[in-house]
Amino acid sequence: MALWKVTSAIARREAACPRFARAFSAGLKRTLTYEEHIKEGGKMVDFAGYAMPVQYEAKGSKHALSIIDSTKWTRESASLFDVSHMCSIRWTGKDAFDFVERVTTADVYGLPPMTGGLSVITNERGGVIDDTLVTKCHSKEHGEHVYQVVNAGCATKDLKHFEEQLGKFGGDVKMEVMWDNRGLFAIQGPKAMEVMQRLSPSTDLKAVPFGECFWAKLEGAECLVSRCGYTGEDGFEIFVPGDAAVAVWQLLSSQSEVRLAALGARDALRLEAGLCLYGHELDEDTTPSEAGLSWVVPKARRDGAKNKFLGSDVVLGQLADKSKYTRLRAGLMPASGPPAREGADIETPDGQVVGKVTSGSMSPCLKKNISIGYINKPHNKQGTDLQVVVRGKKYPAKVTKMPFVPTKYYKP
Structure with a gap:
């Protein structure tokens, strides 16, 4: 069933009564912009243990769009999504690249600085534990490091898996988990570049291709901005320090081209774009080849790479011989x-x-x-x-x- 179909009866009651929304959300985690969602009439549902909006319905608000209209607005202008429920991990240490290449299919060494892309976390059978965004970053504070994002619904098992693999791997690797202490926002659509260029004039966004990232100061905070997304449109994902999350959200949502969008539109957009959703198209018994994701195994990880990833024998075997699936x-x-x-x-x-x-x-x-x-x-x-x-x-x-x-x- 489409995500936006869940708990529709509860969602309707929440839209009519914000106090009911808060009561419903009491046992759930909240992102830093939770109150912003409530103010805009967010129909809150339980998504991966978080109270998240499925759409917005505040009377008289420019953000009050149906899921259909919100989807179309994203394709025609720009929409802002709160994806702070997703979990971020910063990997540092001299052996961090080797470790990330052990637990994912990413070619970390081959990535140019400030570049990233989709990868998968694999098990010993070649199945997908989670799909993940892996980016090679550089900052004054942390130097060269890996910034990774995993799905909220898989984060607990992902972190447990990483801890287990760290115990086997050894070496100089530090895992810093950033989950509920930062904001993560996605602005998506053909006018997203226009909005972000206006707000971050020091970077020429016409020179930044999809998959690259840069640092931008928004509302006085240093934010990591990655040109990526989950809609099939051009767009950016913005990692915001926790103390600036609400201010940056308000800044982005106030732009004339922007409308708030939520889980309903996000699911419709990713489906139209033919993108995988973990738990639907991906699971631990499905390999990258079966999922049509052979491209997440770069050439450098295919040709007898010395640092093999978990399940590489199965995955590489299927890439070499399609009769194996x-x-x-x-x-x-x-x-x-x-x-x-x-x-x-x-x-x-x-x-x-x-x-x-x-x-x-x-x-x-x-x-x-x-x-x-x-x-x-x-x-x-x-x-x-x-x-x-x-x-x-x-x-x-x-x-x-x-x-x-x-x-x-x-x-x-």
Whole structure:
């Protein structure tokens, strides 16, 4: 089921009564901008143990948009998301690069300074423990180091895994966890660069490609700004010191091009962009090759790299021989009927089950139902006619190229 569908009855009551929202959120963690969400009529839901907005509904506010309108606004202008529930880790020490290359598929040594990208944390079987952003950073205080971001819902197990691997690895490595003591905001959309250029004039953003980062002073605070995102649009993720989080949020949200967006739009946007969501498209029994993420294993990590990552024999074996795995992540576009959501069977026209849907919803931008699923070979090929089973009824569907909506990652 799409994220924005969860706890809708509670969310409606919260929008009508902020005091109810606070009571509902009492047992949940809160980001530093929680009160800002409440002021804007945030419909709060439990997401990975945090009280997070699924959309905003304050009467008379420019940010009060439906999930459909919020998704479209992101594609046309710029939207601001609070993603502070995600966990950040700073790796320092002379052996930090080696350790990060042990627990992820990232080519840390090969990354230019102030550059990063998507990677995966793997287990001994080559399965994905979590997807993660790995960036090689430099600062006056910490020198050259690795800055990593992991999913909130996986953070506890990720940190436990890292602690276990540190015990086996030894060496000079320090893990500094930054979770609830800093803000992490994402501004996404075609006008995101215009907004950030105005607020950080000392850096020429036309020269900063997707995947690079820089330091910017916002509201007097030194912030790490990474050109990346989870929407398929150009955009930036901004790591803000805790004492400046509210001020920077207010600064960003006050810009004329910007509207607040939340979990509902975020899920719709990532689905349109054909991006994976952990627990849906990714889990510990799914390998990068099966997930269509072979590119997160750079060439330097494939050719007999001396510092092998966990599960590298399995992962590299699948990269070298595609017959070693039998299913692939693929896009589906049903021709009619309701959206095919997580768990729906995917069948051949004669009724043979050949896969499962992992995510699905109506696309606000395409005004069509779209789904992602795992499909057995050779039925995963684009253009293949299949059918999906929704509430006992069968509807024709076609395997479709992803992303469903073209991505717009910036290159100078």
